[in-house]
Amino acid sequence: MMNEEALGWVVRTRDPDFADWDGFTAWLEADPAHASAYDAMMLADSELDSILPPEPVVMPVAANDPGVRTRRPLRWIGGGAIAAALVATVSIAVLNRSDIYSVTTRPGETRVIALDDGTTVELNGGTTMRFDRKDARFAALDMGEAAFTVRHDVANPFRVTVGDTVFEDAGTIFNIVHTDAATRIGVSEGKVIYNPQAEAIALPAGRALAEDAQGLRVMDIAPAAVASWRQGRLVYANAAVGDISQDIGRSLGVTLTVTPGARAMRFTGTIRLDRDPALFFAQAAPLMGLTAVRRGDGWLLQEGPTKEGNGPQS
Structure with a gap:
């Protein structure tokens, strides 16, 4: 969702006729992560150029004319299908940026990742995760199990992406398991928000959530049982x-x-x-x-x- 919004702002702000700078500023200030997402979309410009049709010929305008921006504008073309293609292409480009890196453990192997913001992520065996060298508040669990001890920051919450699901920290120690069949999370300290932009289910300490083919289930869990594999x-x-x-x-x-x-x-x-x-x-x-x-x-x-x-x- 955030990537789509950021891409929309990239498209609009690069149009010479764009005038809603107040709206753009308000969007940036609404969430510190918005600026990172916007920058990521801009970095993916070369990927977008390869799928956009050629522009019509436009007569050049003097670069020193008031209000003129010489950057070539991007365009939403051909309705929702092209828009979706743009978002998909940008998403791939963002995930393949050199600052996005993966960490994988073999079955039976564990590993501890210390992030620059003070957060610690402990990977159990058979786990693959992605991190961002430019954003210590981002992590993606692609497969396996990981325990998170998060340094809380109200202005810049830590988020874990698991498939289409987002878990947002609210000052927390928690454990996530993700397999082909299900995703499970248990919280031992603080609180986690499940999909804050949609269901926004709050999971305080002692609560767990399972998401599988049968739907969502929220249940109690002993805090000592969360990430007990570490002990x-x-x-x-x-x-x-x-x-x-x-x-x-x-x-x-x-x-x-x-x-x-x-x-x-x-x-x-x-x-x-x-x-x-x-x-x-x-x-x-x-x-x-x-x-x-x-x-x-x-x-x-x-x-x-x-x-x-x-x-x-x-």
């Missing part, structure tokens, strides 16, 4: 084993499959992480009422507890 444990309250299995795979770096029956089961409790998968599944599988079976380089979770004394099957 070497996984804490759950009535969580689906399907979600738990993904958390295990990220944290241990193992390939884990789950039978349909086991996937639908739910678990409440604390699971201690162990870097040795055999030791981990020996205590975790029975705790969840499941059997862990070694399958080649990976593991299978299925219904039924492991027989006493046998340990994980192979």
